[in-house]
Amino acid sequence: MSKITIKDIARESGVSITSVSFILNGKTDSVSKETKERVLDVCKKYNYQPNYLAAALKSKSTHFIGILVPDIENSYYSRILKILEDIFDKKGYSLLISSSGYDLEKFMGNIRNLVSKSIDYCIVIPPSSFQEQNKEELARLSEHINVSFVIFDRKINYCNCPVIVNDDIQGGYLATNYLIKKGHKKIYCITGSRLVSSSIDRLTGYKKALEENNIKYDESLIYEGDYKYADALDIASKILKKDKNCSVFAFNDLMAYAVYKVANELGLKIGKDVSVVGFDDNNFSNLIYPGLTTIRQNVQKLCEAVAEELFLEDCSARTITIEPELIERGSVNDSTIK
């Protein structure tokens, strides 16, 4: 019942604690083979599990990585968590996940909480409400403690740490250019909040594609959404009622689904009457009918970059950008072959 310790193992195998510790930690150069085997046998016999805490206390390394996401339930973040868990598991690290729920207060509290748990590293996806003023607290934290930070998925350039993001400009460009090549010239946008960098960048990419194709940018085609389904429903309704044969670039898949819904209700066919391109490539985008053509961020690469930068332990400010790709499915009609 009572947990057995390294002391018990040492006593049972008739060696010192030191030897047991060495054997368990692979520092086996200075230990005879017989001793090693005997100790290992005893460990197995008693099903000995070293106390991680005590080891961490002494060695100053918990092998815990804290990660702050706005919302675990969001499939985009849960995908990231899964990949990161996989990557770090292989390196012997455990993830301490904290869901800050888009709330800034909770977010800062969660950081403090993680830090007090002696994490070695910290991956931060800040809520969109994260502002310049919070930089200071983050900086103070990382100064007072011995934790390397990395910012992920949000272009925040005023923190003294690496920032890893998707190339949203390129994503916006890819989506728009695809629609143009399919013969669409009048392309509506449903953006996210026009204050957040991802949305700003996607729009920049949109404009770039138009420009390259000599299409004039028309502000009246741009509708500001908030990356949520509900609001996008209203916007889609406005667009489709005005313009039954339109093409829409939704700045995330969720809002693209709203276009599907409204089109269905109006008896319009996606991929024939109306064309939609999304952004994210949610799991569902391949299940829906017709499949949603969308921009896929290279989440795997993004996560690998996070791990790489983190272990560099170089907290100078820099931005790493990962290229997205276009996933072609059936939600866009080809009006060049009409």
Place this chain on the structure above:
Amino acid sequence: MSKITIKDIARESGVSITSVSFILNGKTDSVSKETKERVLDVCKKYNYQPNYLAAALKSKSTHFIGILVPDIENSYYSRILKILEDIFDKKGYSLLISSSGYDLEKFMGNIRNLVSKSIDYCIVIPPSSFQEQNKEELARLSEHINVSFVIFDRKINYCNCPVIVNDDIQGGYLATNYLIKKGHKKIYCITGSRLVSSSIDRLTGYKKALEENNIKYDESLIYEGDYKYADALDIASKILKKDKNCSVFAFNDLMAYAVYKVANELGLKIGKDVSVVGFDDNNFSNLIYPGLTTIRQNVQKLCEAVAEELFLEDCSARTITIEPELIERGSVNDSTIK
């Protein structure tokens, strides 16, 4: 830079370590107000964060709760994680999440890993491959260590710990009865693996509803799926090609989406030509067109029950069952008013 400790605080405020410890832990009865204030000031000044690890090592309680889920990315599990995180956060516990990926080996390895991290409690959602033979190892683990286990979401009655599950029999009954009341008599089923308890129970509920309504059970209407989308596509295709105006009870929403997809491809309308009821109420089921009528497990209640049972620390075997509800949307036609 170097982390400051309770010792530093004691020295700076001119009191003993004990007093600081007491003040920080709210055992303030035996400390004068002035001392308390002084110490607190010093703590704030130096931005002191107590070392959680050292405290845990001494007090034998880490306030970590381990949780094993088959797959973080699955929205059903990520929903559970979010709710559990919320519940336990309020009680001052942090979740150590482990994704076992449906693989039994990895699952058992993860349990051992969590245990070595000195978790206080452990919530287990076993992979479906979890078998009687693993009971022993689980039992051995919980014997050698001081961790209370709870099994969640899987009816495994041979472990010596509480089991919290949704009432799948009732769920199956609710879905089937609803279809019957809408005038459907010939109801196809796409089940999960007929070896897992959830699937067995849902089918039991299905039969119960038929019986109550004097409809004969017809084995040829039952198709065994595996809770995945891809396979369900084939099954849906078989069913719909044979029977264009049918009604289907899919044992989860994902497989219901497959019915949508196939119906769309065949030019059949869900909610008019073909009727579907799902199970789970995924986020997406309200976004799809038409909305999917489905069975919603009361995840909140399920999670609350988990917390409650866990803290009871009574590891006697018992099963707690939570009632689901039917969410009516537009995927079933009313053939009584034809």
Place this chain on the structure above:
DNA sequence: GTGAAAGCGCTAACAA
């Protein structure tokens, strides 16, 4: 090749 011993930062008797 092996072991004694110091100490990581904290808690909580016990003493004063």
Place this chain on the structure above:
DNA sequence: TTGTTAGCGCTTTCAC
């Protein structure tokens, strides 16, 4: 009301 002190289980230096 406050301080002294003995550990928690482990790592690691240094001596044998």
